[in-house]
Amino acid sequence: MxxxxxxxxxxxxxxxxxxxxxxxxxxxxxxxxxxxxxxxxxxxxxxxxxxxxxxxxxxxxxxxxxxxxxxxxxxxxxxxxxxxxMGGEHVDINIKGNPAVILIAGLQGSGKTTFSGKLANLLKTKRSKNPLLVAGDVYRPAAIDQLHVLGEQIGVPVYSDKDNKNPVKIAEAAIKEAKAKGHDLVIVDTAGRLAVDEEMMKEIEAVKKAINPSEILFVVDSMTGQDAVNTAKEFNDRLDFDGVVLTKLDGDTRGGAALSIRSVVDKPIKFVGTGEKMEALDVFHPARMADRILGMGDIVSLVERAQEQFDADEARNLQKKIAKNQFNFNDFLSQISQIKKMGNLKDLASMIPGVGKALKNIDIDDDAFKGIEAIIYSMTPLERENPTLLNGSRRKRIAAGSGSNIQDVNRLIKQFDETRKLMKMMSKGGKMSRMMGNLPMRKR
The missing domain is CATH 1.20.120.140 (SRP54, nucleotide-binding domain)
Structure with missing residues (x-):
């Protein structure tokens, strides 16, 4: 980035x-x-x-x-x-209303449908909302199917009507259904075009007038650079939207959209998409983005992502296991799973000051943990629970079962043993307890 x-x-x-x-x-x-x-x-x-x-x-x-x-x-x-x-202060999304209605606008290919799913996921998990997604793109059947797939992934229902070609009627019917079924949030995905045209603008203006959204978000592909800013101005002149969403910020973007868009449309950037996963959506903070642009990292966002995945009860249980030297490969797998949920690995590493520059020309595959996971999954449940059982013959079997070699297995077990010893030492010295005590982790 x-x-x-x-x-x-x-x-x-x-x-x-x-x-x-x-x-x-x-x-x-x-x-x-x-x-x-x-x-x-x-x-x-x-x-x-x-x-x-x-x-x-x-x-x-x-x-x-x-x-x-x-x-x-x-x-x-x-x-x-x-x-x-880029705006100075963070501006929050408006989700007031019963239900609150969010209208998603933008050009075709900007990432509206994916963002709609990501936003529903974020507001469901972090704001305890009960969202309903609305498939309002009546021109692209694949968009309706895509939204249903995303909704299934995140456990959010999707309202659609393939027989109805009127996006206004679809949106109105969806809001009625949301009220009837107790949804407190409606996110309306709309149709895009390859370019701004009068028909498209009239249609989305009609949807806006009919449903009176509490928030209108304009989604723009940040990789289009200055073109994104020009498009945002045209949309804002007609829709008077409330905020901007920059997608694909993890790609080979030059950053012009992020730096120019606020000055041109005088509307805040509210979210940035940083990957394909449903969790890869960040709330936009201008000062933190300035940190990242200047290579200073973004420790605050990194800690926030960690807090979303690691809760207080799990941390306490893990601390007890470490103190008793009972940390095992099942715990190790759990930690890997939580790290993976935090997002793109290279993006995470770049949040640490100085690391982003060091990794500039190095690719970190999101499947970097696959080899480690394959080795651990090739262990029996008893072996994962009791690493001391891993003798020479067991290691050979594990190597064959995981498609790796004995050196890879030995290296992983050695690193695991060294990590366990270090964690034990930190636990004895009270450092682990102080670290966990200073992190206000979320309780689930």
Whole structure:
């Protein structure tokens, strides 16, 4: 995410290294390079020019800070301005009403249907909502089928009517059904087109007028760059939507949409899609995104994702097992499963400061745990429960059963033993207890 922009900005800041203070002369080349980096990231020219002018004004107006070097001070100013450019403060979704109605709009291929499923999943699991998904795309039969598949995955019902070709009537009928069946949230997926056209706009305006949604979200593919911003403006002029959703932010995106869209439409970015999994949807926080753009990681979001998967009761039980040296391969499998639910592995690693840069040209397969899981699943239940039973003959059988070799099995068991010893030492010293005590994990 934003690797190229991060690299370009970092190079720009290096131009100030070795200078004792910021002056109009030595800042000129840096800001010129920053502006080029933003333009290469497909940021609107006027926005890039205004951005660097603001940074220059603030940098030259700063009092001398002895604790910060000029390049460090420039990083701080650029960070704060990037956050401001993307909206400054996080703006929450409006889910008031009984039921609350959310209308999803956007072009065909922007990821509306997938986002609708992700949003239903997020609001069901994190806000305890009882959502109903509505298949309002009457032109693409595959969209209706896709929404049903997604609904089944996340345990959310889907309202559809393949015989009805009127999206207004479908939406109205869905809201009646939601009221009758006690759903407190309705998410209406709508049809998209390959380009903005008058027929499409009139249709979605009619749906909006009929159902009076509490929230309208415009979904845009962030990989389309500046085109995404132009499309957002056209939609906003007609729909006056409440917020923007950037999808496919985990792809080879240059970041222009994220950095430009707020300034152009004056509407907040509320969510970003970061992968194909139903859990791969993040609430948008401008300051955290600025951290990531500048390669500072995003520890807060990483901890939040961890808290969603690890609950207090499980943590206490695990701590007891570690203290008694009873941590086994079943526990190990459980931990792997929870990590996988947190999202794309490379994306998770990039949230740790400094790690994103180190992994820039390294691919981390989402199936990275497959080999480890295959070895553990080739163990008998007794062996997983009692790792000390794993002698030479058992290891050979496990290697053959998992399609790996004896070296792979030995390496995993050695790493497991070392991890268990380290956890035992931390438990004895009280460090494990303090760590878990300081993490306010969710109780299920």
């Amino acid at each position: 934003f690797e190229n922009l991060n690299e370009r900005l970092e190079r720009s800041f290096q131009l100030l290294k070795g200078h004792g203070k910021i002056t109009e002369i030595n800042i000129a080349e840096t800001l010129k390079d920053v502006r080029r980096a933003l333009l290469d990231a497909d940021v609107n020219f006027k926005i890039a020019k205004s951005f660097t002018a603001t940074v220059k004004e603030k940098a030259l107006g700063q009092n001398v800070l002895t604790s910060l070097k000029p390049n460090q001070l420039m990083v701080k100013i650029v960070h704060d301005e990037l956050a401001e450019l």
